[in-house]
Amino acid sequence: MEEKATNSELFEVLRKKAILKQEVYQNALTTFKLLKSVIMDMVAAYHQKYNGSEPVIPFEFYDKSEFELELKFGGDVLIFMMHTNIFEFSRMHEVMKTQYINDDKSRSYSGVINIYNFLADSFKYNRMNDVGYMIGRIFINRDMHYFIEGKREIGMLYNNFATSVISCETVTQIVESAILYTINFDLLTPPYDAVKLVTVSEIQASLDNMMIKTGKRLGFRFQADTNGIKPID
Helix, strand or coil: CHHHHHHHHHHHHHHHHHHHHHHHHHHHHHHHHHHHHHHHHHHHHHHHHHCCCCCCCCEEEEEEECCEEEEEECCEEEEEEECCCCEECCCCCHHHHCHHHHHCHHHHEEEEEEEEEEEHHHHHCCCCCCCCEEEEEEEECCCCEEEEEECHHHHCCCCCCCCCECCHHHHHHHHHHHHHHHHHCCCCCCCHHHHCCCCHHHHHCCHHHCCCCCCCCCCCCCHHHHCCCCCCC
């Protein structure tokens, strides 16, 4: 009887944790689908406004998979990618110190949608050595509350887990902030010493597989880039 009681308790713990993660996963997936819908509407509005205009500035949506979508505009690409697993914030994270989480620890379990910025030419010319940057990541919990870690326009505006709730309006603001940050995140010339040496094989290679890396901040070190993603001034 004692063994059966122990098993029963174990099974209940298993069920509760699995159900919690399923709820969080469904909320993350719902958010990702809403993100996709918002971006599609934004692309349609752009083309309606500038259809036939010269010069042609791309603003295009690509549905890559169930968990990945791509927004191409100007010379940039934003990739939104939903992770299929559920995560919990580390004990040292600032979110874990809030009353919102202290009242119910299950609120700390979150799905994650990552936002990456790449140069459009990196894909166009198949430059496999080019680098991209995670500019933000969205955490969604069982209450459909969200928290964003990210750069400038993204991370500074959406970091109140207790009151920020996913909606069409908030998702639109997130996408607009990601685009605005990317537009202002310009490609800088790397230091001369970082690119002054080129091998014969690199210089002979065609443009589409050139080994010389290109990235918006290649060769430069920023505290926010080396210490992880977090809101910065």
